[in-house]
Amino acid sequence: MKILFVSSEVAPYAKVGGLADVCGALPKALARLGHQVVVTLPAYGRALDHLAWDSGVRTRSWLFGIHHELGYAVHEAAENLSVVLLQHSAFHRGGGVYGDAHGGFGDNLFRFALMCRGALEVPRAVPLGGGGPLGEDIVLHAHDWPAALACVNLRAAYQAVGVYRGARAVFTVHNAAHQGRYPGAEFGGLDLAPRWRGAVDWDGDLGLLKAGLVTADVVTAVSPTFAEELRSRAGGFGLDGLFRRVPLQGILNGIDVEDWNPETDAALAAPYRWDDVAGKGACKAALQAELGLPVRPEVPLLAIISRMDAQKGLDSVLEVAPWLLRQDIQLVVLGSGAPNLEAAFRQLAARHPHRVHAEIGFDVPLSRRIYAGADFILVPSRFEPCGLTQLYGMRYGAVPVVRSVGGLVDTVTPWSPATGQGTGWRYARPEGLQEALFWALRTWWDYPEAFAQVRENGMRADWSWDRAARQYEALYRG
Ligand code: ADP
Ligand code: GLC
Numbered sequence: 183m184k185i186l187f188v189s190s191e192v193a194p195y196a197k198v199g200g201l202a203d204v205c206g207a208l209p210k211a212l213a214r215l216g217h218q219v220v221v222t223l224p225a226y227g228r229a230l231d232h233l234a235w236d237s238g239v240r241t242r243s244w245l246f247g248i249h250h251e252l253g254y255a256v257h258e259a260a261e262n263l264s265v266v267l268l269q270h271s272a273f274h275r276g277g278g279v280y281g282d283a284h285g286g287f288g289d290n291l292f293r294f295a296l297m298c299r300g301a302l303e304v305p306r307a308v309p310l311g312g313g314g315p316l317g318e319d320i321v322l323h324a325h326d327w328p329a330a331l332a333c334v335n336l337r338a339a340y341q342a343v344g345v346y347r348g349a350r351a352v353f354t355v356h357n358a359a360h361q362g363r364y365p366g367a368e369f370g371g372l373d374l375a376p377r378w379r380g381a382v383d384w385d386g387d388l389g390l391l392k393a394g395l396v397t398a399d400v401v402t403a404v405s406p407t408f409a410e411e412l413r414s415r416a417g418g419f420g421l422d423g424l425f426r427r428v429p430l431q432g433i434l435n436g437i438d439v440e441d442w443n444p445e446t447d448a449a450l451a452a453p454y455r456w457d458d459v460a461g462k463g464a465c466k467a468a469l470q471a472e473l474g475l476p477v478r479p480e481v482p483l484l485a486i487i488s489r490m491d492a493q494k495g496l497d498s499v500l501e502v503a504p505w506l507l508r509q510d511i512q513l514v515v516l517g518s519g520a521p522n523l524e525a526a527f528r529q530l531a532a533r534h535p536h537r538v539h540a541e542i543g544f545d546v547p548l549s550r551r552i553y554a555g556a557d558f559i560l561v562p563s564r565f566e567p568c569g570l571t572q573l574y575g576m577r578y579g580a581v582p583v584v585r586s587v588g589g590l591v592d593t594v595t596p597w598s599p600a601t602g603q604g605t606g607w608r609y610a611r612p613e614g615l616q617e618a619l620f621w622a623l624r625t626w627w628d629y630p631e632a633f634a635q636v637r638e639n640g641m642r643a644d645w646s647w648d649r650a651a652r653q654y655e656a657l658y659r660g
Pocket of ligand 2: 199200201204356357404435566567568569570589
């Protein structure tokens with residue numbers, strides 16, 4: 183099959199969160215299955231753009247009352263896998279993917295509408311790998327609200343005039359809290375025929391996530407439990423009625439087990455694997471030294487690697503902090519986002535310099551050293567569609583302590599001393615964090631063999647993309 187991915191984030195080109203990891207890794211797995219995959223994202227002007235060559239192709243899209251010219255740079259990433267970076271001045275600017283220090287960019291509706299238009303030109307116009315373009319017989323796989331207009335445009339701007347006739351559209355929901363809502367009056371800028379207004383309308387506003395749900399052939403959510411939650415009033419982010427009506431399937435994410443492998447990860451102080459974790463001890467010592475914490479192998483090192491957003495429930499960690507910091511533990515936090523949370527973790531570190539290190543920022547190599555050096559990874563999320571940090575944690579031998587929501591339920595099985603099965607600790611209500619930590623730490627201190635078993639169970643679990651890639655393949659076929 184010929185598969186076109188459209189996403190605002192793709193690792194390693196541009197990453198804010200797990201969306202990037204998924205759109206970086208799933209295409210590789212699909213390409214390995216023999217499909218021809220093209221991944222499109224805006225060229226934000228990041229370091230990796232130099233990998234790509236300019237195709238020379240230029241197209242024009244009419245949006246918000248003017249023609250916009252797009253350029254296309256191609257990176258042949260692997261066999262059967264091309265990455266096409268969309269070039270336009272609206273993408274190439276300082277700051278992040280969605281905004282800068284002053285907040286979200288004011289023209290994001292335009293930017294992502296342009297991404298969606300440009301992406302759909304790729305299979306028709308952009309030659310790949312010395313051959314021709316992908317062609318019209320494609321499966322479109324669009325991700326989250328920024329890419330939702332690709333599904334709408336496929337119908338409205340192309341199939342309506344006989345292009346991409348046999349194409350199928352799959353829309354994946356990674357996070358339904360972000361819905362791409364804009365004033366209804368902006369509809370006129372999208373260059374869609376009036377009959378498509380209903381598809382993008384949400385309560386008088388434009389609702390892009392909603393538009394993706396109703397124009398795709400199939401909708402997926404990134405874990406079975408999240409799919410269930412989306413159909414419920416409490417977990418549907420106001421769209422539960424729609425989630426109950428559309429064909430929605432939960433497919434659990436995987437991780438790129440080649441890229442995230444403690445045996446080969448060049449960022450680590452020493453390699454290790456499940457049956458020989460000596461190197462992990464070296465990684466822990468190196469991390470403690472790097473972050474200015476006392477180098478003590480016997481103290482349990484807890485880590486959080488997270489966007490600092492209400493979703494992630496980090497306030498519950500601050501609540502248990504007085505109790506937690508009376509224990510002989512170390513806590514390492516890597517993240518950025520909400521200024522109040524950044525400040526609170528900075529303060530905690532300032533008050534407990536021998537126990538807490540807070541690194542405010544976004545640093546992928548450091549995140550790797552933390553997964554490797556940590557004994558536990560905490561994921562106290564209010565909601566978590568899938569969650570990847572618990573997966574990287576398990577792969578690197580950092581045992582997860584997670585709230586029982588979304589994909590965390592589908593990926594972390596509670597440790598059972600009776601059976602020797604289980605990969606971590608889970609709790610249901612936010613107040614349950616302290617008790618879960620109590621048992622996790624108790625196991626570390628009093629039952630080291632049990633702890634070693636939980637860690638080993640997680641390290642040996644198979645989180646590769648192969649299973650999920652087969653599930654997507656079946657959906658693409660229809
Ligand atoms: P979300 O997509 O909601 O942010 P996930 O758990 O799916 O949550 O994915 C988060 C991804 O971002 C993981 O790859 C994690 O390692 C990474 N990450 C989060 N915060 C940081 C940070 N401050 N520095 C480096 N990587 C981070
Ligand atoms: C979203 C979700 C996260 C998920 C990621 C990748 O950002 O918040 O839970 O793992 O997408 O699907």
